[in-house]
């Protein structure tokens with residue numbers, strides 16, 4: 001039987017936290033595989049909050065969110081977290097081992113994905129010895145190995161030099177082309193430029 005088409009549909013989404021002003025309102029959009037959607041807007045405009053709503057972790061104050069054919073959601077946070085003494089390769093292999101891959105298969109696949117994110121040289125390095133940018137790219141590689149239907153990424157290039165940021169942006173585009181719905185919260189004009197569409201929260205009722 002064919003897999004159901006993946007689709008996330010937001011209808012009239014709006015949110016405020018108790019005691020805060022309205023962050024955004026009236027957001028209606030659809031997210032499809034193949035698209036990279038950028039969530040843009042100044043600090044505090046609600047980008048991370050909207051990611052949490054898309055993940056299903058926060059119920060929107062207004063509107064509805066429908067997710068069809070989306071069972072696995074990957075989330076890459078702004079702050080990387082890992083097991084300090086485990087290697088970078090272990091971190092990326094783990095989701096594949098959890099899916100039943102053998103260690104040899106898992107490590108080969110993990111190394112391929114790590115290469116896409118420019119992490120080959122640090123594969124054997126302990127997590128605690130990675131730079132902030134390496135650790136964040138490691139979280140991206142790990143998330144990709146979880147084979148998510150929907151990949152939510154918070155500020156993927158904030159800690160990266162221009163060249164590495166371009167590698168990450170290109171790889172996120174390729175992941176979308178492979179059938180994942182990709183959403184990126186970003187301030188980075190280069191990342192914004194690779195997005196197939198942008199939802200600009202600054203234009204959405206910030207004058208409250």
Ligand SMILES: Nc1ncnc2c1ncn2[C@@H]1O[C@H](COP(=O)(O)OP(=O)(O)OP(=O)(O)O)[C@@H](O)[C@H]1O
Pocket residue numbers: 017018020023041042043044045046047048049050185
């Ligand atoms: N659980 C919460 N309770 C109350 N207020 C919150 C909560 N989470 C976030 N906020 C507030 O909501 C606003 C939007 O936060 P959010 O993290 O979504 O913004 P952002 O656009 O992602 O910001 P940044 O670019 O700085 O990461 C902020 O003013 C924040 O303080």
